[in-house]
Amino acid sequence: MKVSDLLSLERFLPGLGDLLRYRRADLPHDLAAGLAVAAVALPVGVAYAQLAGFSAEAGLYSSILPLLAYFLFGTSRQLILGPDAATCALVALTVAPMAGGDPAAYIALSAWLALIAGVFCILASFLKLGAMADFLSRPILVGFLNGVAISIALSQWGKLFGFSTEKHGVIPATLELFNKFGQVHLLTIAISLLAFVVLFRAPRYIKRLPAALVAMIITGVVVALFDLGSFGVATLGKVPAGLPEFGLPDKALEVLGANLESLLAAAAGIALISFSSAMLTARSFAAKNKYDIDVDREFAALGVANIASALSQGFAISGADSRTAMSDSAGGRTRLTGLFAAATVALVLIFFAEALQFVPVAALGAVLIMAALSLLDLESPKHFWAVDKREFALALVATIGVIWVGALQAILFVVFLAIVRFVQLTARPRAEVLGTIEGTSGFHSLDRHADAVEEAGLVMFRFNGPLVFFNAGYFKREALAAANQQGDALRWFVLDLIPLTQLDLTGLDALMDVQAELMSRGVRFVSAGRRSEIQYEGLYFQREGLSFPTLRKARNGYLKAFKPAETLVGEVPASPEDAAPA
Structure with missing residues (x-):
């Protein structure tokens, strides 16, 4: 294939561009970062599989084939895909009820879940739905992830004490823990404590290796040396050596028919949540390193990676915060970092799989609890409370929804919350009466500025949104309420058209109704801004020449018409915010 052909393929496979233009000077940095990423991926991948x-x-x-897929199709230099705490929790909560305790059905259903989620991501990419990453507001996403973190932590406590747990939700899981305290296994508790000590202390003394990997190694060595498996300490057991077979698992076709509807709903939710989470990570590191990503291509890349995971005996994946951060901090410069990490994981599976059998389950539970704690964000809700208590309430409701009704139902719930919030913001935009502040240029909201003063006989009204069918009645009520505040003294009503971004037929009817009501009171209906964008012969301000380019000129026009003696001393100085398109 000619180089020109490869360059034409780069539009569809951005990773080819990295290969064609790869600089030898980047190799040592990418290789070292790949090894560092693999050091995190090994313990975290095993723990998240559990x-x-x-x-x-x-x-x-x-953690192998999906990284190759992302390398070819993704646009982020740093993003590492792989098992993710939130996605894994969603998989477990979704598939377990459908599998009915059948391990083969569980694996098959998980593969279908990843594959269908991948197909949804690719379709979303073709439909240019990358903007969906912005649809879940930050408070809702923070609240959802906090709920997932709490659910993960609760689900792992049984591993620390040496018994299994089945209950979900805060209260049922807590009651189950208390009821089973008589089944605690002291050696397992000792291994759990050792794992936590290593996780807390290793970053201080062993800085070149991830704490999770050090904890797995140390606890695994202790289990092997003292043969603690024979004393009841649960371990991973034998891990098959070699790479996975390519294709869908056994029972795949058998389980699809009866569960297709549930799989479709769950896959759509997982696609949305995993994409939103991955884009938060990708955008953060892209901003830090000063480059752009293509969100629609990222949707497709995540979809192909999930399909690759399903066809290599894996499960649904997403962007991995810890591994992406490791890639960046270790000096990775290109997406080849992910390839080197995948190759390292593959070599471990081929040559060192036998050593994994001694890793205690309790240590993995400790790793997952620490991961859940890192996922928990308590500072953002404090910020939400300080800025807007409604946003705090949204975050809190999302958190409670996850831990109370489960992650799958919570996905639908938080999407519903997002839609409600969007409708609320769009249907009820801020409506403001503007005034002046002595010594300050421009015009300011009376509600938000206590020292702002309204001109007697003049209302300057601003509606911060489109005027369309779903908020036309609200506009009419707010505009007339602003006019009523001045009563019989009102002479001019100035509508600021700059923030009024769109006007449909219903909105125009509301505008005409307000105009008719004001004119019946002898009030002139005046506009400021957008003289050419909004054209309709029935509007009084266009017919009578009362359409001004800025609020300043509209206010000065009022002063000249009704208070000519005060015009020279009362004019408001020009400011950038008064500028308006003619």
Whole structure:
């Protein structure tokens, strides 16, 4: 294939561009960062596989082929895909009820879930729905992830004490823990404590290796040396060596028919949540390193990676915060970092799989609890409370929804919250009466500025949004309420058209109704801004020449008409915010 052909393919496979223009000077940095990423991916992949209800190797399978797929199709230089705490929790909570305790059905359903989610992501990319990443507001997403973090932590406590747990939700899970305290296994508790000590202290003394990897190694060595497995300490057991087979698992076709409807709903939710989470990570590191990403291509890249995971005996994946941060901090310069990380994980599966059998389940539970704590964001809700208590309430409701009704139902709930919030903001935009502040240029909201003063006989009204069918009645009520505040003294009503971004037929009817009511009182209906964008012969301000380019000129026009003696001393100085398109 000619180089020119490869360059033409780059539009569809951005990773080819990295290969064609790869600089030898980047190789040492990408290789070192790839090894560092693999050091995190190994313990986290195994732990998250346990969280999602899989054997250890499935978590490692999900860290190989998906990284190759993302390398070819993605646009972020730093983003590393792989098993993710929130996605794994969603997989477990979604698939377990459908599988009915059948391990083969569980694996098959998980593969379908990843594959269908991947197809949804690709379709969303073709439909240019990358903007969906912005649809879940930050308070809703923070609240959702906090709920997931709490759910993960609760689900792992049984592993620390040496018994299994089945209940979900805060109260049922807590009651189950208390009821089973008589089944605690002291050696397992000792291993759990050792794991936590290593996780807390390793970053201080062993800075070149991830704490999770150090904890797995140390606790695994202790279990192997003292043969603690024979004393009841649960371990991963034998991990099959070698790379995964390519294709769907056994029972795949058998389980699809009866569960298709549930899989479609769950896959759509997972696609939305995993994409939103991945884009938060990708955008953060893109901003830090001063480059752009293409959100629609990222949607497709995530979809192909999920399909690759499904076809390599893995499960649904997303952007991985910890591994992406490791790639960046270790000096990774290009997406080849992900390829080197995938190759390292593959080599471990081929040559060192046997050593994984000694890793205690309790240590993985400790790793997952620490991961959940890192996922927990308590500072943002404090910020939400200080800025807007309604946003805080949204975050709190999303958190409670996850831990109370489960993640899958909570996905639908938070999407509903997002829609309600969007409708509220659009249907009820801020309506403001403007005034002047002595010594300050421009015009300011009377509600938000206590020292702003309204001119007697003049109302300057601003409606901060489109005037369309779903808020036309609200506009009419607010505009007439502003006029009523001045009563019989009102002479001019000035409508600021700059923030009024769109006007449909229903909105025009509301505008005409307000005009008719004001004119019946002898009030002139005046506009400021957008003289050419809004044209309709029935509007009084256009017919009578009372359409001004700025609020300043509209106010000065009022002064000249009704208070000529005060005009020279009362004019408001020009300011940038008065500028308006003619």
